[in-house]
Amino acid sequence: MSKVTADTSISVDGFSAGVNQRLDAPFGDGVGEDGIRLHRWMFEAAEENAAELAALTAAGAYIMGRNMFTPGRGEWDLDWKGWWGDDPPYHAPTFVLTHHPRDPIEMEGGTTFIFVTDGIEAALEQAKAAAKGRDVKIGGGVETVRQYLRAGLIDELHFALSPVVLGQGEAMFSGMDLPALGYRVTEHQATENATHIVLSR
DSSP states (O other), rough: OEEHHHEEEEETTSSEBBBOTTTTBTTBBTSOGGGGHHHHHHOTTTTTTTHHHEEEOOSEEEEHHHHHSSSSOOSOOOHEEEEEEEOOOOOOOOEEEEEOOOEEEEEEOOOOEEOOSOOOOHHHHHHHHHTTTSOEEEEEOOOHHHHEEEETSSSSEEEEEEEEESSSSSETTTTTOTEEEEEEEEEEOOOOEEEEEEEOO
């Protein structure tokens, strides 16, 4: 049976993205080029965080919000096929939450983007079927993870607490009572560039 997981980096003051996300600043202002301030553990300390990095691409299917797929809003720019080039890192069916229908996009390496217009539960049902017993990963962005957390649909949340402060941005846990939703800390491990914490239901 598929386990539903999510992975995200988070600043000490609780933000997983900066403000004003756009084409020339996908992670928003204050996060640094390519999000390096939040995600340094991925890029500069890959060896000591190998298990966590491997988990990011081990799922049988992924779900993401539209903001993680494109900076655009409204009707689709059909020339846009995501932030990641011709061979995205997912290598599995990837379901994009949206209000605007679009035909699936098959990419190199096994990634197919499938656009879902009827909500988070429908996307999860389709993702579980596509995963064929493997894990389903909620890829982001922040509000997408929050929606699934509020609905109690994430079994396990891994976040990498990065030793930076952003001051403002998209707050992952603002207004959310995680213990009341059934989540508790089940694992934690410190490395030089992040402290990895697992919350489970």
